[in-house]
Amino acid sequence: MMAEPLPVAEADVVVIGAGAFGLSAAYHLAASGAGRVVVLDRFAPASQTSPRAAGLFKLVQADATLTRLAQLSIAIVRDFEGETGVPMPHVRSGSLLVARTAAHAAMVGAEAAASRGWGVDLELVDEREVSRLAPYFDGAGLLAACHLPGDIFVEEPATSLAAFREAAERRGAVVLGEAPVTGIRVERGRVAGVVTPRGEVRTETVVDAAGAWAAAVGVLAGVSVPVAPVRHQLRISGRLAGVAADAPIVRVVEAAVYVRPARGGLMLGGFEPDPLPLDPREAEPSFAIERTPLDAVVLDSFEAEVAAQVPALRGAAVAEHRAGLFTMTADGRFLLGPAAGVAGLWLATGCNGSGFSLSPALGRCLAEWIVGGAPEVDVRSLDPRRFGPGSMTEGELIAAGVWQYANYYTPAGTATERVSA
Numbered sequence: 001m002m003a004e005p006l007p008v009a010e011a012d013v014v015v016i017g018a019g020a021f022g023l024s025a026a027y028h029l030a031a032s033g034a035g036r037v038v039v040l041d042r043f044a045p046a047s048q049t050s051p052r053a054a055g056l057f058k059l060v061q062a063d064a065t066l067t068r069l070a071q072l073s074i075a076i077v078r079d080f081e082g083e084t085g086v087p088m089p090h091v092r093s094g095s096l097l098v099a100r101t102a103a104h105a106a107m108v109g110a111e112a113a114a115s116r117g118w119g120v121d122l123e124l125v126d127e128r129e130v131s132r133l134a135p136y137f138d139g140a141g142l143l144a145a146c147h148l149p150g151d152i153f154v155e156e157p158a159t160s161l162a163a164f165r166e167a168a169e170r171r172g173a174v175v176l177g178e179a180p181v182t183g184i185r186v187e188r189g190r191v192a193g194v195v196t197p198r199g200e201v202r203t204e205t206v207v208d209a210a211g212a213w214a215a216a217v218g219v220l221a222g223v224s225v226p227v228a229p230v231r232h233q234l235r236i237s238g239r240l241a242g243v244a245a246d247a248p249i250v251r252v253v254e255a256a257v258y259v260r261p262a263r264g265g266l267m268l269g270g271f272e273p274d275p276l277p278l279d280p281r282e283a284e285p286s287f288a289i290e291r292t293p294l295d296a297v298v299l300d301s302f303e304a305e306v307a308a309q310v311p312a313l314r315g316a317a318v319a320e321h322r323a324g325l326f327t328m329t330a331d332g333r334f335l336l337g338p339a340a341g342v343a344g345l346w347l348a349t350g351c352n353g354s355g356f357s358l359s360p361a362l363g364r365c366l367a368e369w370i371v372g373g374a375p376e377v378d379v380r381s382l383d384p385r386r387f388g389p390g391s392m393t394e395g396e397l398i399a400a401g402v403w404q405y406a407n408y409y410t411p412a413g414t415a416t417e418r419v420s421a
C-alpha cells in the first residue's frame with residue numbers, strides 16, 4: 001500500500017527529527033518568524049530517546065556558556081505556560097551534588113565556586129542538612145555536598161515534548177510522523193529540499209536533529225556529523241513509603257549515579273565506566289530506540305554503590321527499566337549551528353547526556369541564529385565546524401565518545417588519559 005502523500009510540498013525550514021532538539025527548535029523557529037516550519041520524523045513524533053530521559057536539569061555546568069544555557073532552559077520551562085498558554089509540568093525540587101571521597105569533595109567545592117561565579121544560587125551544606133532536605137538519602141559520612149535550590153526535574157519527559165509540539169503547532173508549524181527523510185537535495189552547495197517516500201518538501205533550510213541517526217542524515221547531504229551514539233539506562237522502583245514527590249534530585253559524583261523521586265518511588269541511573277556504543281547505522285534498518293538492549297547488571301551495580309545512602313532501594317520492586325542513546329562528541333560538547341560545506345544545513349545534536357534539559361535554550365538559540373543571525377547566548381564554542389572534515393576516524397570518534405561518557409563526573413586532572421583508537 002502506498003503511504004499517504006505528505007500534506008506539504010514547500011517550507012521555509014524543515015526540521016528532521018521530532019525529539020527534544022527538533023521540537024524545541026521548531027517551536028522557537030515558528031515563534032520567531034521563520035515562516036512555514038515543517039518537522040518530519042521517521043517514527044511517531046517524540047517516540048525515541050527523548051521520552052526515555054530522566055528529566056533532570058542541572059545548573060552546575062562545565063563553563064559559563066553551558067551555565068547560561070542551563071539557566072535559560074529552566075527559565076523557558078518556568079515561563080512556558082505564561083508565554084504560550086500551553087502547560088509544561090515540572091517539579092521545583094532543587095538538587096544535591098554530593099561526594100564521598102576527598103578528590104570528589106574537592107571537585108564539588110571547585111564546581112560550586114565556579115558556578116557561583118557564573119551566577120548560580122547554591123549553598124555548601126553538611127551531611128545532616130542533606131538528610132533533612134532529601135529524607136530518602138542518608139547523608140552520614142559525606143565529605144562534601146552542594147545544594148542547588150534552582151534545579152528542577154520533569155516527571156514524565158513526554159509531557160515537555162508534547163508541550164513544545166502543541167506550542168509549535170499553535171504557531172503554525174506542521175509536525176509529521178512516519179515521514180523518514182531518505183534524501184537531502186543539494187544544488188550548487190545549497191540545500192534545496194528533502195526527500196521522503198511520501199514525497200518531497202522544497203526548502204532552503206534544514207535542521208538535522210535526528211538524534212542517534214544524526215550522522216546518517218548528514219551523509220544524505222554529504223556532511224560529516226561527528227557523533228558516537230552510546231547507551232544510557234535508568235530504572236524506576238515501585239512505590240516506596242515516605243518518598244516526597246518534590247524531594248531533591250541527588251547526584252553522587254564518584255559513583256556517577258543520580259537518584260530522584262519518580263511515580264511514588266525512586267529513579268536510579270548512572271554513567272557506567274565501560275559503556276556500550278551502538279550506532280543505528282550498524283543495526284538492522286528497522287532499529288528503533290526501544291530495541292536498545294537493557295542490562296540489569298549495570299543498574300544493580302549502581303544500586304549497590306549507593307545502598308548505604310538510599311536504603312529504600314534495597315529489594316525494591318522494579319517498575320520500569322529503560323534505555324536510549326546519547327549522542328557523544330569527541331570534546332563532550334554539543335553540535336549546534338551551521339554544518340560545514342552545505343549552506344542551509346544546520347545541526348542540533350551531540351547531546352552528551354544533557355540534551356533533554358538544554359534543548360529549550362539550544363532550540364531558542366538555534367532559531368535566533370537561523371532567523372536573525374545572532375543567538376542571545378554566545379554559542380560559538382558549540383559550532384559544529386570546530387571539527388574539520390576527516391579530523392577523526394570513526395574508531396577515534398567512538399573511543400573519544402566512550403571516554404567522555406565514562407568520565408562524565410570525573411574530577412579534572414584525575415581522569416586516565418584518553419588513548420586514541
Ligand SMILES: Cc1cc2nc3c(=O)[nH]c(=O)nc-3n(C[C@H](O)[C@H](O)[C@H](O)COP(=O)(O)OP(=O)(O)OC[C@H]3O[C@@H](n4cnc5c(N)ncnc54)[C@H](O)[C@@H]3O)c2cc1C
Pocket residue numbers: 016017018019020021022040041042043044045046047048049050051052053054055056057179180181182209210211212213214217232233234269322323324325326327348349351352353354355356357358
Ligand atoms: C535513560 C536516559 C536518561 C537521560 N536523562 C537525561 C536527563 O536527565 N537530562 C538530560 O538533559 N538529558 C537526558 N538524557 C539525554 C536526552 O534524552 C537526549 O540528549 C535527548 O533526548 C536527545 O534528543 P534528540 O532530539 O537528539 O533525540 P531523539 O529524541 O531520539 O529524537 C531524534 C528524532 O529523529 C528522528 N529521525 C532519525 N532519523 C530520521 C530521518 N531520517 N528522518 C526523519 N526523522 C528521523 C528519530 O525518529 C527521533 O524521533 C537521557 C537519555 C537517556 C537515554
